[in-house]
Amino acid sequence: MRVLEKAPAKINLSLDVLHKRKDGFHEVKMIMTTIDLADRVELVDLPYDEIRIISHNRFVPDDQRNLAYQAAKLLKDRFKIRKGISISITKTIPVAAGLAGGSSDAAATLRGLNRLWNLGLTLDELANLGAEIGSDVSFCVYGGTALATGRGEIIQHITPPPHCWVVLAKPTIGVSTADVYKNLNINSIHHPYVEGMIEALKIGDYDQICNLMGNVLESVTLHMYPEVANIKDQMKRFGADAVLMSGSGPTVFGLVQYESRLPRVYNGLRGFCDQVFAVRMLGERNCLD
Ligand SMILES: C[C@](O)(CO)[C@H](O)COP(=O)(O)OP(=O)(O)OC[C@H]1O[C@@H](n2ccc(N)nc2=O)[C@H](O)[C@@H]1O
Numbered sequence: 001m002r003v004l005e006k007a008p009a010k011i012n013l014s015l016d017v018l019h020k021r022k023d024g025f026h027e028v029k030m031i032m033t034t035i036d037l038a039d040r041v042e043l044v045d046l047p048y049d050e051i052r053i054i055s056h057n058r059f060v061p062d063d064q065r066n067l068a069y070q071a072a073k074l075l076k077d078r079f080k081i082r083k084g085i086s087i088s089i090t091k092t093i094p095v096a097a098g099l100a101g102g103s104s105d106a107a108a109t110l111r112g113l114n115r116l117w118n119l120g121l122t123l124d125e126l127a128n129l130g131a132e133i134g135s136d137v138s139f140c141v142y143g144g145t146a147l148a149t150g151r152g153e154i155i156q157h158i159t160p161p162p163h164c165w166v167v168l169a170k171p172t173i174g175v176s177t178a179d180v181y182k183n184l185n186i187n188s189i190h191h192p193y194v195e196g197m198i199e200a201l202k203i204g205d206y207d208q209i210c211n212l213m214g215n216v217l218e219s220v221t222l223h224m225y226p227e228v229a230n231i232k233d234q235m236k237r238f239g240a241d242a243v244l245m246s247g248s249g250p251t252v253f254g255l256v257q258y259e260s261r262l263p264r265v266y267n268g269l270r271g272f273c274d275q276v277f278a279v280r281m282l283g284e285r286n287c288l289d
């Protein structure tokens, strides 16, 4: 049997950090939404009991370090499955980019194996399992648009953004999420207005969504890698309506409401960056069906 799953990236429209917890993680409050930039995860039964990862991408590990491997191992152990599985990952989402690529591959593997092995788990159950793999995996199990709290694993679905384009530009550096959180100075945070963003989404107020975008991790990554600030400036200069770094970075995204403006922003960025994408939001609740 063979199962195909789409594994889309996320962006953070708003990302606040409240405090550092005793377990070393940070308590966050963030708004995540799915975008139409996706890896493809193909699951095929193997005749022997082994988890095999195939990715053809030199930045993606093909062993137990791969988050999709960890997802398959978790299900095998928890439900005592004695079957082998081949997991082929066709990467489109840039790696170590702040777009939850690995987390989305893990989430797609959970959804796909649930079908392939007839486990009958609900999305809520899969999201709870996903939290054992990484903080972003629970959101990626559902996709859509959500307020994520706790260390990122407590998900509340909210109104998706109105239709617009998202231009993404990833500089050649890869960023360690752990390093960014470690270098965050909790006492000098300028908190974004997350509740205001939820309200703006609810009434579909595009201008207000643009005004309220904010990410407290941005200052840390911009300090570590000044080229990220440069890409932000360029994206604004080429006419994006609002510009922000996603997650721990280094990918910068810009919102563009009118398609007629898109070529200028996209082509302008291509002059500075190898990895530039222009995609649609995919924030509807059932975007993965
Ligand atoms: C930056 C974001 O991508 C925003 O969506 C997430 O907060 C990070 O999610 P993630 O990459 O799935 O993170 P994990 O794999 O769970 O954790 C990686 C490392 O980031 C730090 N970390 C992560 C999440 C969190 N709420 N607090 C943290 O301090 C921890 O040092 C952890 O060891």
Ligand SMILES: Nc1ncnc2c1ncn2[C@@H]1O[C@H](COP(=O)(O)OP(=O)(O)OP(=O)(O)O)[C@@H](O)[C@H]1O
Pocket (backbone or CB within 6 Å): 059, 060, 061, 065, 066, 067, 068, 089, 094, 095, 096, 097, 098, 099, 100, 101, 102, 103, 105, 106, 136, 174, 175, 177, 247, 248, 249
């Ligand atoms: N399936 C996978 N795809 C990409 N990277 C993976 C995968 N599994 C494990 N990794 C490892 O995870 C690291 C982070 O990659 P990933 O693309 O998930 O980062 P990210 O987009 O910054 O994640 P997040 O936004 O959740 O913090 C990579 O350097 C890679 O070694």
